[in-house]
Amino acid sequence: MVDMKLSLGLGVLALAAPLMFSPASASFDDQFVCDAIGDGAYTITISSRDPSQASVVYQLGAEYPQEGEPAVTKLKAAPSGSGFRYTGGEFEFHGKGDVGRLSDGHEVVECRFQGEPVMEEEEARILPDLSDDMAWPPLNAMGFSLGGKVRSGPAMDAPQVDSLQYKEPVVLIQNTGVEMNGYYWFKISYGEGVEGYQWGGIMCSDALHVIGIYETCE
Secondary structure (H helix, E strand, C coil): CCCCCCCCCCCCCCCCCCCCCCCCCCCCCEEEEECCECCEEEEEEECCCCCCEEEEEEEECCCCCCCCCCCEEEEEECCCCCCEEEEECCEEEEEECCEEEEECCCCEEEEEECCCCCCCHHHHCCCCCCCCCCCCCCCCEEEEEEEEEEECCCCCCCCEEEEEEEEEEEEEEEEEEEEECCEEEEEEEECCCEEEEEEHHHEECCCCCCCCCCCCCC
């Protein structure tokens, strides 16, 4: 899961020493806050505009003055056997659902999603009906996820139900007609017929020109 959601909530994690962290740069960016290392902790932010992009920053606790702006390292989605995985510089961040692990080349720390928890599978699989006035005709085109979260509905604030790895095959069942940042949300199926919704900005298809997704898979 990245089920590349990799959702997105803001929050403050109570650590052994009281630490404060800056909010996400966008209202729906996903944040994972890691266990403390020394006088601070790492925060990983996954972009809501492009879930294949993320960043990691080490921030000191409020009682330790920070000189200048903290260094930010850019991460990119990478192939993962399951769940989600991002790499960049000396960092590797991987996980599934609400928990991930960050390695900086020296230490490995556990990180927790700062938002609503992933719903239990049986509850989350209750998918909403699409509006006939909004949804496009059935498509049923073969495509690929570029990694990221699968949600229970066509919206960033819909509960996360799963995450897909980079280039995981999907069937684009239908364009929901719900647009976000130039791409549309699609109803998809993957694996053994599991259904959910994913944003077109993190999917591609070489089968034909599909309006509303990220161009081709090349």
